[in-house]
Amino acid sequence: MVQINLDHIYKRYQGNTDYSASDINLAINEGEFIVFVGPSGCGKSTTLRMIAGLEDITKGDFKMDGKVMNKVAPKDRDIAMVFQNYALYPHMSVFENMAFGLNIRKNDKADTKKRVEDAAKILGLTEYLKRKPAALSGGQRQRVALGRAIVRDAKLFLLDEPLSNLDAKLRVQMRTEIAQLHQRLGRNFIYVTHDQVEAMTMADRIVIMNEGRIQQVGTPAQLYNEPINKFVAGFMGSPAMNFFKVKIEDGFAVGEDGLKVAIPEGQLKVLQSKGYVGKNLTLGIRPEDIHVEEVALQTFPDAIINATVEVSELMGSESMLYSRTGTTDFIAKVNSRDYHEPGDTLKMAFEMSKAHYFDDETEETII
Amino acid sequence: MSKKSTHLIAVLGALVGLLWLFPFYMIVTNSFKTPKGIFASVLALPHPSTGRNYVNSFKALHFIGSLTNSLIITVCGVLLIILCSSMAAYALQRNHSKLSGALLLLFISSMLIPFQSVMIPLTANFGSVHALNMWGLMFMYLGFDCSLSIFLYQGTLSSIPFAMDEAAEMEGASRWQIFYKVIFPMLSPMTVTVAILNIIAIWNDYLLPSLVLPQAQYTIPLQMFNFFGEYTKQWHLALAGITLSIIPVILFYLAAQKWIIKGVTDGAVK
Numbered sequence: 001m002v003q004i005n006l007d008h009i010y011k012r013y014q015g016n017t018d019y020s021a022s023d024i025n026l027a028i029n030e031g032e033f034i035v036f037v038g039p040s041g042c043g044k045s046t047t048l049r050m051i052a053g054l055e056d057i058t059k060g061d062f063k064m065d066g067k068v069m070n071k072v073a074p075k076d077r078d079i080a081m082v083f084q085n086y087a088l089y090p091h092m093s094v095f096e097n098m099a100f101g102l103n104i105r106k107n108d109k110a111d112t113k114k115r116v117e118d119a120a121k122i123l124g125l126t127e128y129l130k131r132k133p134a135a136l137s138g139g140q141r142q143r144v145a146l147g148r149a150i151v152r153d154a155k156l157f158l159l160d161e162p163l164s165n166l167d168a169k170l171r172v173q174m175r176t177e178i179a180q181l182h183q184r185l186g187r188n189f190i191y192v193t194h195d196q197v198e199a200m201t202m203a204d205r206i207v208i209m210n211e212g213r214i215q216q217v218g219t220p221a222q223l224y225n226e227p228i229n230k231f232v233a234g235f236m237g238s239p240a241m242n243f244f245k246v247k248i249e250d251g252f253a254v255g256e257d258g259l260k261v262a263i264p265e266g267q268l269k270v271l272q273s274k275g276y277v278g279k280n281l282t283l284g285i286r287p288e289d290i291h292v293e294e295v296a297l298q299t300f301p302d303a304i305i306n307a308t309v310e311v312s313e314l315m316g317s318e319s320m321l322y323s324r325t326g327t328t329d330f331i332a333k334v335n336s337r338d339y340h341e342p343g344d345t346l347k348m349a350f351e352m353s354k355a356h357y358f359d360d361e362t363e364e365t366i367i
Numbered sequence: 368m369s370k371k372s373t374h375l376i377a378v379l380g381a382l383v384g385l386l387w388l389f390p391f392y393m394i395v396t397n398s399f400k401t402p403k404g405i406f407a408s409v410l411a412l413p414h415p416s417t418g419r420n421y422v423n424s425f426k427a428l429h430f431i432g433s434l435t436n437s438l439i440i441t442v443c444g445v446l447l448i449i450l451c452s453s454m455a456a457y458a459l460q461r462n463h464s465k466l467s468g469a470l471l472l473l474f475i476s477s478m479l480i481p482f483q484s485v486m487i488p489l490t491a492n493f494g495s496v497h498a499l500n501m502w503g504l505m506f507m508y509l510g511f512d513c514s515l516s517i518f519l520y521q522g523t524l525s526s527i528p529f530a531m532d533e534a535a536e537m538e539g540a541s542r543w544q545i546f547y548k549v550i551f552p553m554l555s556p557m558t559v560t561v562a563i564l565n566i567i568a569i570w571n572d573y574l575l576p577s578l579v580l581p582q583a584q585y586t587i588p589l590q591m592f593n594f595f596g597e598y599t600k601q602w603h604l605a606l607a608g609i610t611l612s613i614i615p616v617i618l619f620y621l622a623a624q625k626w627i628i629k630g631v632t633d634g635a636v637k
Contacts, residue, residue, distance in 0.1 A: 052537060074536050075536060087528065089549055103545060148538070
């Protein structure tokens with residue numbers, strides 16, 4: 001286990017004027033499972049590669065247990081890494097792949113054998129040790145890549161989108177296995193993904209990035225319930241949060257296209273105290289906080305809108321209603337009992353106690 | 368495809384196959400004939416048949432010595448080309464500087480220079496450093512043949528993800544270990560192709576060795592020339608000599624058959 005610090009790290013590639021990663025400032029506690037998440041090109045992989053030592057740090061310090069590691073070669077950082085495309089050596093057997101790092105370091109052969117066999121046992125690869133990677137399925141290859149990292153017994157494990165090449169079912173299975181592996185090993189894991197579901201389900205803390213900058217760091221629940229800005233609110237959660245352009249008038253959030261919902265008293269006080277009355281702002285509400293059932297319509301009588309269902313998806317236990325009110329598209333996630341056909345016009349209630357408000361200019365969270 | 372057209376293609380294939388085998392038939396059958404027998408009928412089977420040609424050709428060619436020379440020059444030359452060109456291609460492909468790009472272009476453009484335009488100054492220069500021998504010849508082959516090999520290796524290397532290098536680097540491998548433990552084995556199919564191309568070129572080469580090698584280091588093709596005088600051509604001995612000189616190549620093919628087929632077909636199907 002190791003304490004990791006990223007102190008105001010910047011990365012600019014040769015020939016570029018902009019930084020690919022800017023002011024990355026993060027302290028990672030011992031044994032933590034950190035997930036870097038964000039859209040493509042947000043700088044998450046660049047940051048991971050700087051930690052690995054595969055990219056130079058332009059500015060700032062990367063520290064492990066207080067020691068600056070900027071100039072330390074990747075092989076001397078005691079870091080194991082799992083690559084997106086697994087990077088298994090096709091001419092070597094599973095055993096040789098897993099033992100490669102130990103053999104390079106001239107580890108005792110008997111110890112290497114034991115470590116590889118132990119790792120293979122953990123990952124269910126014992127019967128495949130003599131096979132070449134080409135004779136393995138995607139999930140098995142992924143396990144070999146993990147095994148190669150495990151046998152090294154490194155202080156820090158870096159995983160760069162390791163599940164992105166797997167099918168949906170296997171991805172869910174491997175997600176659980178990686179989380180279990182982290183608990184078992186008790187090492188620091190830094191995991192990069194663009195899939196917020198992976199981030200939510202695996203992380204102790206999530207680092208959400210956009211345009212080369214950290215947007216917010218927090219537990220999955222913090223990021224979901226208390227997003228710091230509109231980007232985080234929109235990125236975390238599936239389907240994404242719905243946004244409506246509104247103005248605060250007489251205790252209501254009023255949209256240009258007929259939307260009019262009452263703002264709960266507590267929220268209104270905050271908006272008033274911050275001077276947002278009469279100003280344009282963005283109202284955010286998650287799909288699961290929009291209801292169509294009768295009891296909800298009765299519970300929230302002053303937060304009802306008229307909407308038309310454009311596309312509906314029956315997901316099993318729930319339905320996604322891709323709807324429109326005025327000119328604004330939004331999604332409601334409702335119980336499958338409340339499934340509606342496309343073209344249906346219906347009333348929907350916003351559970352306004354769970355609404356978020358964002359400044360239109362800065363896009364930062366007001367409440 | 369209908370059964371009829373399948374049969375037609377099979378017959379056509381067999382005819383093409385026979386056409387390809389015909390030179391071998393000519394060489395082998397005539398190598399067992401007397402000079403009179405060859406001129407009587409080139410196409411007929413040997414009658415009477417004689418193995419004497421092989422004994423005489425074996426002696427005239429100094430076969431053991433010239434075979435050894437051919438083997439040393441071919442094996443060492445090809446190994447040198449494989450080693451240098453794979454490493455050069457690796458360095459050029461993995462280094463994305465403008466200089467690397469320019470060097471690669473330089474290597475590729477050197478393929479366009481005709482050998483005949485440089486052979487005289489080349490031998491003069493090698494002569495001045497007393498390198499007109501089989502070792503000097505190997506370096507000449509390296510210079511002439513590595514450009515194509517680098518070009519071929521470079522293409523294959525571009526399909527090997529850089530993550531392979533990075534994974535090995537993270538595991539603790541040095542740059543040299545990354546190359547020879549990870550990358551070079553992955554180049555095997557192309558190495559086979561490079562080896563075949565260069566073995567054929569070097570084994571059969573006549574012109575460059577004739578300019579460079581002293582008589583004591585003559586290769587099989589040079590010794591073969593002894594059978595072709597200004598006024599007489601000893602076809603019976605020459606054809607026996609050609610048959611003898613083909614044997615090592617066939618043995619090489621049989622030994623490396625598995626790798627050659629893999630090398631040629633690798634990547635053809637997913």
